[in-house]
Each structure stands twice: as structure tokens, then as C-alpha cells.
Amino acid sequence: MxxxxxxxxxxxxxxxDNGATTLKPKPVVDAIVDYYTNYTANAHRGDYDNSLKVDEKYEAVREKVKMLLHCEKSSEVVFTSGATDSLNRIVFGFMKYYLKPGDEVLLTKAEHASNVLPWLELEKEIGIVVKYIPLTSTNEVSMDNVRSSITNRTKVISIAHITNVLGDVRPIAEIGKLCKEKGILFVVDAAQSVPHRKVDVQEANIDFLAFSAHKMLGPTGVGVLYGRYELLNQLHPTVLGGGMNATFTSDGDFTWKSLPSRLEAGTPNIAGVIGLGAAIDYLLSIxxxxxxxxxxxxxxxxxxxxxxxxxxxxxxxxxxxxxxxxxxxxxxxxxxxxxxxxxxxxxxxxxxxxxxxxxxxxxxxxxxxxxxxxxxxxxxxxxxxxxxxxxxxxxxxx
Amino acid sequence: MDPVMKREIILENYQNPMHRGLVEDSSYIKVNTNNESCIDNLDVQYKIVDGVIEDIRFDGEACAISTSATSVMIRSFIGKRVEEAKEILKNYEAMIEEEEYDPSILGELNVYEETYLQPNRKKCALLPFASFHKVLDQIEK
Incomplete structure (x- = not known):
């Protein structure tokens, strides 16, 4: 169609090859060209008309993502450079401070490198233990295998909703429910699912979620980090600079802005975010x-x-x-x-x-x-x- | 060279490559090409005695061009002095990269003379020779 x-x-x-990246429809390309051609300005900066228009357009996309994922608040949506960036921030901005040596993180052997390597690095850095939920004979994740992999040291389950090689769909609603009961944090790599089906972060009790715009008709170089507010609010900024600080002085004192600005240092990928907004509109119109x-x-x-x-x-x-x-x-x-x-x-x-x-x-x-x-x-x-x-x-x- | 014959030589070297299978022998230098490519994974062993390449063995998984080029390279290198092999390497790489080269010293390796027409295959044709670079790095250190 x-x-x-x-x-x-x-x-x-x-x-x-849509699992790698998707093609871009005209409305997405037009939205990006429109920004570059007709109202170029930085976000969150000026008091002139085009700057305000950029702010409105940029923040409107946050609302669209909130609606797409059924988040509770739009401040739970942070724009990143892609799913890889989002997952790295979850691991090195949050888990690095939340987890203790010996705490166990459950992955599977079917995960993409971006949901494995940050965890293996953290294992080296602070001594968490990475374990793998065994796959079934058809290489899928069963609830039995999830349950039997959980120990009293399990603190996190981090898996793809849909895997990128085999495309198996994980029972995230059931896993999320189990995580909630057991006090385990649930991280979902949704890069292969958000483009293709409804994903509801509240219904599935998802604590953190990552996806990329370019796999869902949008431009490359932009993605989303979703975090449940109480958790996202504890995520340390891994990139510091303009737009995310509230104050800083020469004696070394600084304070950060509130969410989500705190986690979007520097000039954001404005054109990319606007393109993502057009992609969401396009998908939802179908x-x-x-x-x-x-x-x-x-x-x-x-x-x-x-x-x-x-x-x-x-x-x-x-x-x-x-x-x-x-x-x-x-x-x-x-x-x-x-x-x-x-x-x-x-x-x-x-x-x-x-x-x-x-x-x-x-x-x-x-x-x-x-x-x-x-x-x-x-x-x-x-x-x-x-x-x-x-x-x-x-x-x-x- | 006749295109049909070229294809036959490449295919024969892919389907029945020379010296496939590694040996347990510490007198061989063993290198791996996996970091040159995400998909092709070849182990190559070289036995070099007094500056002469006495034997080369290989094993692993790679595409038709990489596998066949490994086999043809082995045929070309065995019995040659390292210095002669370096000269072949230099001219072969120049051929693949569409630079000036001397076809007269490449022998059967000339079957890859038109690889440049498919730029996405250049890397495949160069892969076995990356193993020789690694060996040179080791012996010339």
C-alpha cells in the first residue's frame, strides 16, 4: 500500500531490507525540507517567530511519541541519536548507579549488539553478572524460561520486543507483569516493533524503552529513549553542555534542568525530530x-x-x-x-x-x-x- | 582471458579449493581475517622457512570470491620467496583497485581482473591477501 x-x-x-532501515515517504522528506527551507532556527533559544515555531514543532513531536507509546507524561520521552544511543544511556546513565556488584541482568543470545555490549562493558566496570534466558527449540522466549532464569539477584531484564534476525515476538506484557511483581526493571529494545505494531509502555509495565526513527520511515540519526518518570528522573546525563543546565558558576557548582531538557544537551537533531513527527503521523494515518x-x-x-x-x-x-x-x-x-x-x-x-x-x-x-x-x-x-x-x-x- | 574460462577457474577454486583444512603444527603462522569483514571468516596458516613460503592452509566460511581467491593465492604463493610474493601482492592489489599493474607476474590471479566492475566484491577479492599482510606484519616486526 x-x-x-x-x-x-x-x-x-x-x-x-526494512529491518535495517526503511524507505522514506514524501511527507517525511517534505517536513525536513520545510524546516531547512522555510523556518530554520535553533530550539529553546530565541524570542523571534521562527524560533518559536521550531519549539512548537519540536515539542509537538514529543506529544506524538507520548501518544504512540501511550506514555503517562511527555517528559518521559527523550530524543536521542537512535536506539543504540538510548540503550547506552540506560546502561551508563542509570544502571551504572542503580546496580551493585553481583546483581544479575537477563538478556538472550538473540539480542542485537546494542543491547549486549553496553551490559558486557558494565559487567567489566562494576561487576554485575550478565546471564542469558535460554531460548526454546524454535529460538523464542517462553515464560517458563523467563521464570526459571530469575533468581533473587535478578535486577533487570533487557530484551528486544521483536528480534532483528528471526523476528520472533516476545510476550512483553506477561514479562512486564512478572517484572513488576518481582521488583525487576524491564528494559525493551523496541527498534523492530514500534515501526510495525502498537506498543503500550504502561500496559506492558515497561520501565525503559528504545527505538530509532529510521526504521519507521523517519530520518537517520534520531531516536527515542522512554523512561518511567521516577526512573528517568534519576538517569545521569551522559552528555553535558548547553540546553541541559540550569546554572553553573566558576566555583564548580552546577544544577541541571528538569526532564526532558536535562537529557538533551546541545542543539538537538531538530530536522530529524520533525521528520520523526511526520513519520508518526504517516504511520498512524494508515x-x-x-x-x-x-x-x-x-x-x-x-x-x-x-x-x-x-x-x-x-x-x-x-x-x-x-x-x-x-x-x-x-x-x-x-x-x-x-x-x-x-x-x-x-x-x-x-x-x-x-x-x-x-x-x-x-x-x-x-x-x-x-x-x-x-x-x-x-x-x-x-x-x-x-x-x-x-x-x-x-x-x-x- | 575468456570470461567463460575465468568463471570456470573461479568456480573450480571455490568448490574444490586448494589446501582447505588447518594443520596442528606450531611451525605455521596462523592469522584470521574476521576483523576485515563482518561476514567472511577465514583462518589462514603460512609455513615460511628461510624466506620461502613452503605451505599455506586455510579454513572457514566465506563467499565464492573470497574462498576462490584464497585458493588461487595459495597456488600462486607456494614455493615463492616472500619477496616475490610481496611483488605479486602489490600488483594484485593494484589490479583490484584499478591502478597500474603488471599482469605478467599474476598468472592465474588474472581471473580477478574484472572484479572492479562489481565494486561491492573488491573487498572479497582482497580478503585472502589481508591475511598475507598480517603475516608480513608479524615476520617483519
Whole structure:
């Protein structure tokens, strides 16, 4: 749907790498160009008309995010450079002061590097203990495994809502409820879920959440850190500078502003935030439920077609999101991706920044197809036709 | 070189590469290329005696171009003096990067003469040679 809004699709590419980043519709690009062309000014600074307009537009996006995530307060929304930045701030701005040596943090081996490496670094720095919730035989997170992984030292569970390689959907509402009962903080990497379905931070008892604009039609370089107010208010600023301080004097005294300004030092990515606002408007005008349903139907169609091809090996048949991880039998994933590129089909090959997953999946690299609402059955048909004819793959790529 | 023949040589070296499988022998210098690429992961072992490359072995996972180029590199290097191999390395890299080079000393490695037409494959064709750079770093330290 809505393909006419995506200029790049007119070039004839078939874009199946939406888990990496999505295409940008015209209203998002227009909103960014409008800011740069017609009302450029800094935020939170001046008393002239354009400056006030920037403030209004910028803060309006905070309200949109609040509505999108169903936060209690808009001051629980902090603009960052992306999900990676948000997760790093949660770990090094909050957890570093909250956790004590020996405290346990539960992750899984399917997490993205940005939800693993900050924790491993903190483990080295202050002696927390990183543990992994075992995955089921289909590489998913079950409530039984979550329950059996919790000890009396467990202080945090930090996992993706939807994983970026296999696209399995975690039962975050149930996990959030359990965390609340046990006094465990619940951190959710929602980079792969907010673009595709409704996420409600209150309903799922989420304490911290991170996502990126560019995976949901928005620009690169901007993302969101959500934190429950009482916790976010204790998060130490990891970046200091203009816009976040209330006072500072030469004798070394300083005080910070209140939330959310305290956590947005320096000139923010104003154009990026405005672009994110346009992306949210765009997604909500279609409707998150409509998007989720459309993608589920398209994935089902794609899966059914791929299952008919004998030399296609599938790794995540049963999941309920919009990814498919596969390989061609006896072909290195990168060679498959290069072969598809020959037909202008964009897929990703590799370990997708989830380098521990190979322990569970027993394969180092896969090709990943990640769908979005602008993909079509016709595009799937082309992919399937090309894969069916792949016996000449080396003639094409060599 | 005839394009069909080039493809045949690359494919043959991919499907039946020379000296695949590592040996347990401390007289070999072992290097890994994983930090040059997120996806290809090759271990390469070199046995160099009195300035002569006596043997090279490799193992790991990589694309058709990287794997085949490793095999062809092994064929080209074994029996050569390190200085001769460095000359091959220099000319091979120049060929891949579309700079001036001498095709007469590259032998079978000339099958990669048109890799530059697919810029996203340059890195693949250079990967095995990154292992030789690492070996040179070690022996010339």
C-alpha cells in the first residue's frame, strides 16, 4: 500500500531490507525540507517567530511519541541519536548507579549488539553478572524460561520486543507483569516493533524503552529513549553542555534542568525530530493494526511460496512478525544476496549484529527478508521466481 | 582471458579449493581475517622457512570470491620467496583497485581482473591477501 509516496520505488528496486532501515515517504522528506527551507532556527533559544515555531514543532513531536507509546507524561520521552544511543544511556546513565556488584541482568543470545555490549562493558566496570534466558527449540522466549532464569539477584531484564534476525515476538506484557511483581526493571529494545505494531509502555509495565526513527520511515540519526518518570528522573546525563543546565558558576557548582531538557544537551537533531513527527503521523494515518495485519498476510504468502522451493532452508517459519531468515542450500548467504542484487532485490546477508545467535541457530550467517507495508505480492512473486531459477547463481555472480 | 574460462577457474577454486583444512603444527603462522569483514571468516596458516613460503592452509566460511581467491593465492604463493610474493601482492592489489599493474607476474590471479566492475566484491577479492599482510606484519616486526 501507499507505494506512490515512495519515490525510490519508481527506480524498480524491490526493497526487502526494512529491518535495517526503511524507505522514506514524501511527507517525511517534505517536513525536513520545510524546516531547512522555510523556518530554520535553533530550539529553546530565541524570542523571534521562527524560533518559536521550531519549539512548537519540536515539542509537538514529543506529544506524538507520548501518544504512540501511550506514555503517562511527555517528559518521559527523550530524543536521542537512535536506539543504540538510548540503550547506552540506560546502561551508563542509570544502571551504572542503580546496580551493585553481583546483581544479575537477563538478556538472550538473540539480542542485537546494542543491547549486549553496553551490559558486557558494565559487567567489566562494576561487576554485575550478565546471564542469558535460554531460548526454546524454535529460538523464542517462553515464560517458563523467563521464570526459571530469575533468581533473587535478578535486577533487570533487557530484551528486544521483536528480534532483528528471526523476528520472533516476545510476550512483553506477561514479562512486564512478572517484572513488576518481582521488583525487576524491564528494559525493551523496541527498534523492530514500534515501526510495525502498537506498543503500550504502561500496559506492558515497561520501565525503559528504545527505538530509532529510521526504521519507521523517519530520518537517520534520531531516536527515542522512554523512561518511567521516577526512573528517568534519576538517569545521569551522559552528555553535558548547553540546553541541559540550569546554572553553573566558576566555583564548580552546577544544577541541571528538569526532564526532558536535562537529557538533551546541545542543539538537538531538530530536522530529524520533525521528520520523526511526520513519520508518526504517516504511520498512524494508515493505522498500526492495519500495518500489522497487512504484513502478517504478506509474510504468510511469502513463507508459503518459499516452502515450495526445495533448496531454500528456512530458519524462522513460525514467528509472528514480518521477517524471514533463509539460506540457499550450499550457498554462502552473501553470494545469495549478491545474486538477488543482480535482480534489484535488496536483502541483507550476515549475522545481523546478533553474533551470539549462531550458538542457538547453528548457522553463522543467513539472508534476511524484512517486509514493510509498501511491499507487495508481486514483489514476492519476483523474488520467488529468481530463487527458483538459482541453479545458475554462479554464472550470474561470478 | 575468456570470461567463460575465468568463471570456470573461479568456480573450480571455490568448490574444490586448494589446501582447505588447518594443520596442528606450531611451525605455521596462523592469522584470521574476521576483523576485515563482518561476514567472511577465514583462518589462514603460512609455513615460511628461510624466506620461502613452503605451505599455506586455510579454513572457514566465506563467499565464492573470497574462498576462490584464497585458493588461487595459495597456488600462486607456494614455493615463492616472500619477496616475490610481496611483488605479486602489490600488483594484485593494484589490479583490484584499478591502478597500474603488471599482469605478467599474476598468472592465474588474472581471473580477478574484472572484479572492479562489481565494486561491492573488491573487498572479497582482497580478503585472502589481508591475511598475507598480517603475516608480513608479524615476520617483519
Amino acid at each position: 501507499n507505494r506512490e509516496d515512495f519515490e525510490i520505488l519508481k527506480t524498480g528496486i524491490i526493497y526487502f 493505522g498500526m493494526d492495519t500495518i500489522q495485519k497487512y504484513e502478517a498476510d504478506l509474510r504468510h504468502y511469502l513463507l508459503t511460496e518459499l516452502q515450495k522451493i526445495p533448496n531454500v532452508v528456512l530458519y524462522n517459519e513460525k514467528i509472528a512478525s514480518s521477517n524471514i531468515a533463509f539460506n540457499l542450500k550450499d550457498v554462502f548467504s552473501q553470494d545469495t544476496a549478491l545474486y538477488l542484487n543482480h535482480y534489484h532485490i535488496c536483502v541483507r546477508a550476515g549475522n545481523h549484529c546478533a553474533k551470539m545467535l549462531k550458538d542457538e541457530l547453528h548457522v553463522n550467517n543467513t539472508c534476511r527478508i524484512s517486509l514493510y507495508f509498501y511491499n507487495t505480492k508481486e514483489e514476492v512473486d519476483t523474488l520467488v521466481r529468481v530463487l527458483k531459477n538459482s541453479e545458475d547463481i554462479f554464472r550470474v555472480i561470478l
